[in-house]
Amino acid sequence: xxxxxxxxxxxxxxxxxxxxxxxxxxxxxxxxxxxxxxxxxxxxxxxxxxxxxxxxxxxxxxxxxxxxxxxxxxxxxxxxxxxxxxx
Numbered sequence: 001x002x003x004x005x006x007x008x009x010x011x012x013x014x015x016x017x018x019x020x021x022x023x024x025x026x027x028x029x030x031x032x033x034x035x036x037x038x039x040x041x042x043x044x045x046x047x048x049x050x051x052x053x054x055x056x057x058x059x060x061x062x063x064x065x066x067x068x069x070x071x072x073x074x075x076x077x078x079x080x081x082x083x084x085x086x087x
Contacts, residue, residue, distance in 0.1 A: 004054075004075060007032055008045050012054060012076035015068050022066045 004012070014023060014031035023031065025039045034041050046066070049055045054072035058065025068076060 005045075008049055008054075009075070011042075011045055011049060012068065012072055015055065015066065016073065016076040028066075 010032040011028065014028055025042065026036045029038055029042050030036050032042070046055065046057075049072070050057060053069055054075055056067050056069050058067070
């Protein structure tokens with residue numbers, strides 16, 4: 001897999017440290033150093049992480065459905081994920 005940016009690593013770490021409850025977009029933006037109202041800056045990073053298989057989004061009907069995949073959990077812990085087959 002391609003290398004993660006520092007901002008993407010911060011997002012994965014913030015999701016890992018959320019204690020089983022996905023953070024709101026405002027909380028996630030603050031955790032990675034963006035202003036609370038700057039979800040527009042955060043969205044492209046989330047889309048890339050989802051495309052690469054590090055995070056998974058649930059149904060758009062429900063808030064806070066962003067979860068780490070096994071590859072995302074490994075990456076958040078500092079392991080380099082060389083290959084991960086998406087299910």
